[in-house]
Amino acid sequence: MLTDNKTEKKRLVSLDFFRGLTIAAMILVNTPGDEEHAYAPLKHSAWNGCTPTDxxxxxxxxxxxxxxxxxLEGKKADAANHPKIIGGALRRMxxxxxxxxxxFLFYKFDFATLRFPGVLQRIGVVYFIATFIYLKTNAKTRYWLFGIILISYYAIMNFIPVPDGHPANLEPQYNLAAWVDRAVFSLNHMYKYAKGWDPVGLLSTWPSIATALFGIAVGEILKNKEFAPKTKCSRLSIIGISATVLGLLAGLIFPINKQLWSSSYVLYTGGLATLGLTAAYWLIDIKGYKKFTWFFVVLGTNAISAYVLSEIMPGLINFIKVQHNGVKMRGMAFVYETMFLPCFSPANASLLFAVCFVLLIWLFMYILYKKNIIIKV
Structure with missing residues (x-):
């Protein structure tokens, strides 16, 4: 659905900025010139731990x-609106x-090996469930749900034996989440490079709902008209610091792990996200430092569109085959190996290639931005 953003309610600039910064980072780390030579912070952790990419x-x-x-804050009070809102959320999911x-089908049109879990799939499921919870519960209930999700997931992963004969464990291929993915999706429909588990699998979607609930709690503080801006920032800073520290401590018994989306990972990343958004809110919406935000706001106003385009653009470019030194090369590889690699070290060439790809996606989003178009699903 296309909408004219002039008709939208006043947007929180820091929200678009932070979302745009996140999307830019997502595109950057997903499209290196050479993943093997990418800088370590631009790679996911091998298993336990948390890099900036994570x-x-x-x-x-x-x-x-x-x-x-x-x-939805202004629509929640009228229960008559709920069926329509939930129906819209279901459609978006x-x-x-x-x-x-x-x-996935764009890159390999084969239903027999179609990967079922994915980033957009998880976003859709989490969005729908979080929307339903927000509409049907109060803040206190959501706090309880947040705690129940984290504690139950810890118990499930650490104390329930895996049905294939392995004891409860957190090893990549043998943990319960990996077994559930294999049982539900089968290996043919999972992330093939992980060899037996999926980084956005079914069971690990459960704690990812808590990440969205964390965001809802922060959003309610930001939206609360009874709090002065400084009060909002102080409260959010305390929450952010506390959650980050608690996540690090919880990591001692349930390691911080993106692939498992461990409970400690929810707390740690939620705390850092709160601190990041609070800093953006203070600088941009309170202090008025908005000149430096423009680049990322362009991406943030059409975040899903930017992500989808970044996923299909490499395939479109790779349709172009170029003969180089007697070897037929795909478009992305040709650009990298002829324009970047000869001029820079492998790590810098990989980084600059990714930066240029982000700029390419940004140009398309800028066209939408200038035409005041927001594409909504």
Whole structure:
């Protein structure tokens, strides 16, 4: 659906900025010139631990929660609106799932090996469930749900034996989440490079809902008209610091792990996302420093569109085959190996290639931005 953003209610600039910064980071880390030579912070952690790259996806789901409050806070009180809102959320979930599956089919049109889990699929499911919870519960209930999700997931992963004969464990291929994915999807429909588990699998979607609930809680503070801006910032700073520290402490018994979306990972990344958004809110919406925000706001106002385009653009470019030194090369590889690699070290060439790709996506989003068009699913 296309909308003219002049007709939209006044947007929180820091929200668009932070969302745009997150999308830019997501595109950057997903499209290196050479993943093997990418700088370590631009790679996911091998298993336990958290690199800057591991912050990107939870930050986006956190922003989904914040955005739910800004979109629905004025409509929540009237229960007559709920069926329509829930129906719209269901439609958006199905569209996002469809987009995610379509991207996989774009690269390999083979239903026998179609990967079912994916980033857009998880965003869609979490968005729908978080929207439903927000409409049907009060803040206190959501706090309880947040705690129940984290504690129950810890218990499930650490104490329930895996049905294939392995004891409860957190190893990549043998943990319960990996077994559930294999049982539900089968290996043919999972992330093939992980060899037996999926980084956005079914069971790990459960704690990712808590990430969105964290965002909802933060959004309610930002939206609360009874709090002065300084009060909002002080409260959010305390929440952010506390959650980050608690996540690090919880990591001692349930390691911080993106692939498992561990409970400690929810707390740690939620805390950092809160601190990041609070800093943006203070600088941009309170202090008025908006000149430096423009680049990322362009991406933030059409975040899903930017992500989808970034996923299909490499395939479109790779349709172009170029003969180089007697070897037929795909478009992306040709550009990297002829324009970047000869001029820079492998690590810098990989980084600059990714930066240029972000700029390419930004140009398309800038066209939409200048025409005051927001594409909504």
């Amino acid at each position: 912050l990107v996806f939870p930050f986006f789901l956190f922003m989904v929660g914040v955005s739910i409050v800004y979109a 199905l569209i996002l799932i469809g987009l995610g599956l379509s991207i």
